[in-house]
Amino acid sequence: MPLYEYKCNSCLNLFQVLKSVNERDISEKCPFCDSQKTIRIISQIRYFPCNTSTYSGG
Numbered sequence: 913m914p915l916y917e918y919k920c921n922s923c924l925n926l927f928q929v930l931k932s933v934n935e936r937d938i939s940e941k942c943p944f945c946d947s948q949k950t951i952r953i954i955s956q957i958r959y960f961p962c963n964t965s966t967y968s969g970g
């Protein structure tokens with residue numbers, strides 16, 4: 913599961929959320945100020961290996 917990084921436009925804090933690819937475009941609520949004005953920022957995305965099943969396209 914990839915780790916996504918978000919930035920809050922209200923308090924300018926950065927935070928990371930571990931979520932599935934399908935949920936990456938769902939806006940996250942800021943854990944610092946509860947604002948919904950967050951944007952996903954492009955950063956080094958780390959994949960946490962969970963199993964070694966074969967990749968089936970997509």
Ligand SMILES: [Zn+2]
Pocket residue numbers: 920921922923924925942943944945946947
């Ligand atoms: Zn905030």
